[in-house]
Amino acid sequence: MSQQTGAFTHLGRPRKLIDGLDRVSGRTRYAGDVRLPGMLYGKLVLSPYAHAAILGIDSAAARALPGVVAVLTAADLPTSGKVASSRQTTTLAAGEVRYRGEPVALVLAESEEAAADGAAAVNVEYAPLPAVASHAAALAPDAPVIWPAGAPKEGADLTSEHAATSGGASVERAGGPSNLHEQRRYERGNVAAALAAADLVIERTYRTPVVHQGYLEPHAAVAAYDPLTRNLQIYTSTQGQFGVRDEVARLLGLPRARVTVIPMAVGGGFGAKYGIIEPLAAAAAVAVGRPVRLSLTRTEDFLTTTPTPASEFRVRLGATRAGVMTVLDAEIFLDNGVFPFTLGGIVAMLFGGYYRFEHLRIVINEVLTNKPQSGAYRAPGAPQASFAIESTVDELAYALGMDPLELRLANAAGPGDPTGEGEPWEDMGLRECLAAAARHPLWVNRASECGPGEGVGLAVGGWPCGNTTAAALCRVDTDGTIRVHVGSVDISGTNTGFQLIAAEILGVPPEQVEIVAGDTRSGPFAGPSGGSQITYSVGGAVAEAARAARRQLIELASQLFEASVEDIELRDGQAFVRGVPARAIPIARLAEEAQDRHGGPGPIVGEGRSAPADNAPGFVVHIAKVHVDTETGRVTPLRYVAIQDVGFALNPLLLEGQIHGGAAQGIGFGLYEALRYDEHGELLTASLMDYTLPRAAALPPIEVVFVERPSPYGPFGARGVGEPPITAGAAALANAVRAATGARVLETPLRDEVVWQALHQA
């Protein structure tokens, strides 16, 4: 239950997913389920090398196989000759491959099996070239430079949503050819002097590996093109159909209006589904004039999509003996992979923004390596930043002999304080979250709660949350059905929230509200389902649309009842004259009257738009209790508390579910998950046998605590909630291990051997 439920009939009360039954009963249709007449099945031929010249591609044997229709290489595509500047603008490699898993050819066949046989029969001749597989190797003086003329530039990055602004940063490119794509510096005060003046300086270096988003549904898309009308249709698993449309149109040289992207149900995205395989599927469909389906296997998905960057944080944090944090100095390395994916801004913002530092210097090195380009992953950069800052702050508490929560509370940033980038924070509730943690029994009683080898740790996490304009529509049908049209993709239950918003405003049971989600042609505009922005942005448009419909219904009822509009109320699917319960008319009848009457108002339709002026950052404090087996280093999470400022819990049931999921991903990031590459850039963990996603049995009970500091712009005060719950897990777990054992683990995941080593160093 939300804390503010009293005022509402439906909002703030738990409600199940609209599409839950479809999902669990297997009725939901995903992009990979689409079958079009004449459709061909595509199979990728991926580079086995992290760096190599392509000397030749012999597809004769593949073409001779029954069912194989075509083997496409870069030159066969309408995108041929275009410069790819990102994974999202890549189709097939030409001349050279620059990471293991780069697509080199696409086999199209009448069946998936024939396509796989064909792909196995394509003979690509490579000349291997030296590769750099880590930021350290990439920055070595004699390292081969991936892009001697600088990383290619062209067009907008689909995920620029997540790339923070460079507000307050000075950005430098290295002079000569280098794998250092960009260096950002954020600086205020006098760091050197402050470090010298500090009573204590904690200095540590943290490392995190490449982590994959781990969605259940690998990438899949079906593209169909009509050469006569130049209409291209793409059915895809995407978080944002409009961005995919614009990018595909640009790459293929088609007018946007000729490209229709139909977003199918998404089996998880977490930032990776802004358009990766769609340009290739579309280019192939254009090339062969038949619909093309491309659906990745798990291994292909691990090899050729966009995981989160590996990172290294070299941190110095200075404070007074009284526990005032005065200075933060850090050099950060982010492993972008083959194309730039610059998270520096957001990393700096968070890393240096949880606490008030008078003196701050953050230098961020964006490094290119022969690995898949990194990409957005649920609060991109935040788990890494939180792990580094929150481990350091924890160490500071130990060094000061202070309660780690009180230390944080004393230094925590609030609205208007500068972020690590230097801009002021919007309205946010970090201190409220810390206050809630201070009251929580697991924290209060942590000493008595813990047996041998057990410890409780906490950490802060946060995310600025996104904000895009949106439109929505609310129609009232003659059977009383309220139909709310939105352009957003429902990944996390947002449609269920919209249902509650419309039901609340129109005074109808939620069952009476149907959400109609559009494609790029039929739908209203909405931003992508990323950045924790859909409820925040689209929800406001839905509320406006419902209010517009409400006004029309009330106006009509007031005419029919010859009562003033102030005296009409909507409740239980009916319009009443206030205080005269006998004078009631169902909304269905009002809609019918509106629709039937010549010279009347016309069908009931409300239109709503929203464009929130500011973001609404979402903060969390997570508390973890772990057991550490000191003989093996095995960390077992025992209890977990996720405290989060959600602004207003529109639908507490789904918020809880989403926070469970986010916390689980944070625990996965902290304890289990890593894409490991060898020094040649070969991926060592290319299946779910090697890449450890946390399963239910590996997770502790997760308790969710809502903090509700209403955002000024979100509908009913709601904030974004999707990303914040992943941010603090790794740090909270590391801090719990520290509490349990005295050992500080400096890298994620907290695997047995890493913890064991830390224990033996401690």
Place this chain on the structure above:
Amino acid sequence: MSQQTGAFTHLGRPRKLIDGLDRVSGRTRYAGDVRLPGMLYGKLVLSPYAHAAILGIDSAAARALPGVVAVLTAADLPTSGKVASSRQTTTLAAGEVRYRGEPVALVLAESEEAAADGAAAVNVEYAPLPAVASHAAALAPDAPVIWPAGAPKEGADLTSEHAATSGGASVERAGGPSNLHEQRRYERGNVAAALAAADLVIERTYRTPVVHQGYLEPHAAVAAYDPLTRNLQIYTSTQGQFGVRDEVARLLGLPRARVTVIPMAVGGGFGAKYGIIEPLAAAAAVAVGRPVRLSLTRTEDFLTTTPTPASEFRVRLGATRAGVMTVLDAEIFLDNGVFPFTLGGIVAMLFGGYYRFEHLRIVINEVLTNKPQSGAYRAPGAPQASFAIESTVDELAYALGMDPLELRLANAAGPGDPTGEGEPWEDMGLRECLAAAARHPLWVNRASECGPGEGVGLAVGGWPCGNTTAAALCRVDTDGTIRVHVGSVDISGTNTGFQLIAAEILGVPPEQVEIVAGDTRSGPFAGPSGGSQITYSVGGAVAEAARAARRQLIELASQLFEASVEDIELRDGQAFVRGVPARAIPIARLAEEAQDRHGGPGPIVGEGRSAPADNAPGFVVHIAKVHVDTETGRVTPLRYVAIQDVGFALNPLLLEGQIHGGAAQGIGFGLYEALRYDEHGELLTASLMDYTLPRAAALPPIEVVFVERPSPYGPFGARGVGEPPITAGAAALANAVRAATGARVLETPLRDEVVWQALHQA
């Protein structure tokens, strides 16, 4: 060109069909082209008798055929036990068949061929019963009564759109069991006295046969049902998805919101596609749990759909010697077929409404027969009514020795004069059409124009035109595309008109406007594409929506240019500051700015609704020149002029096309078309080998003349135009034959033998 084009950039100028290229290149997808996974093909078993008891249905042999999945009879359907009250509410016959072609069983199979084999193998045992196949036979004293307890009643008739109101009528049902379903009487003045006082009384009896709509695409529908969610989807060739949805939902006992009707491209409707086979396709899909496709052959379509009723008009018309029509007295018989389809109101309205009669009595007998139920056919009842009144008036002119056009002009009704029902006409332009005819060279020079055996005749026709509320939406995309959302089905080019309306209002080239037509879930509400109402009703909503978008664009441009909104104009896809051509911004950029700006207006979306207070009747005068071969009776149309009050010719090219089509159908009605039944009710003309549709070679050149008397409520003054052009053809041709030969032909079509007989009687 429209006469009012000067003020507009796009409106009133000829523009080709938006979907013309798709249609002529075979790309348009019709309902019969839909293929769903697991879909079964349906084939009907039709009654070979016009009246019989069903003693048994043996489907064992059919079921044993390979590919046959099910043989359904009435009892297998979820509609079992429901009373069918119309063809539209019929699924399969139970116990008794009442017309030749009534569906008795439905075979479902894996292929169309297997279904056909299965249908041939179903063995139905009938006991034939006596049938009545004409209104005369049905009204004979000893006639078997089809519905001894009265025709079944239930639910709304989908085509009630076309069934006129009973305003001014006294309606009677016969006392005992009878095939006379209803008798309507419209009466004013003192008819008996007026007839006695008249200087001249013309008395004639006219007959018209059953005529089919003759659309190119027979009925087709695909229905799919999900038993878990109870969602039913119907892809169909329909003129109005909302009506089909409501009726199918009612028949199957589903909530309307669970039924989605997706209107596919329509290959002609002309009133017959308001839902005939959809309930059966849907019921079958529910019964078997698999998608079901039902697509009629031409013969099935002739046998089991709803043609226009046969009619008999017994007319007496009295006038003074000076040419003042004083009295009209008529008894009319309409052959409804097996279920009531009461056109009496509209027939009376028109038949008695073209001219001002002080004294009037119209008695209309709605008669039930063992034939397919009649239904709407482009201006239902109007060709019959016009044939009767306009032949009679023509005879009066001969009798008086008056110019037939001057006689008409002297007596023609105008706005406010009573219709045959007694209600006053809305704003209408019959006199303007007659005035245009009086100026036309074919009429002016008719004496010198005609060689031996040739003659020129003219006739009046009219239609009240419909009017339904509608909503529309206008989105401006970031590439400048204007997307107009409507819920209407585009049969006659209405979308192209909407494109021009939006282009005109938003100052963009029409190419930049895209029309998005919705289904019952996604679309705005609109009435069915019948009653000549779409441009009139939906066009107004489109204009409102475009104006709302225009206001938002202008407001934003005024902010960006720091100019007042009055100084902003939209032209050529850009916003300008008036008088400062250098200060311009493309609409695309404005849309982008609106969509991107936090705290801005949000995406540009205009919402519009319309609910015209009154109808806008559309009148025509058609002039036909024919040659009559006096040896064979063969009538050859040589020239044809269609004069029509269109209010405002939004798109003259398509209006001309639509008037060509309507005139061609009128010529078909007048010269060629008839569904002939023998006395047992067997259809003798069940294919296009026997049923003569006019082909291009059988048609004369058709010249279109627009009269533009703006309607007070239509967009830019437009009126409905679809139905009026069919109304006058039969009468104009008969009057031309009279002019050529002196012979009055009293029945349609003017087949050789009929004309020959008339010549030899004369």
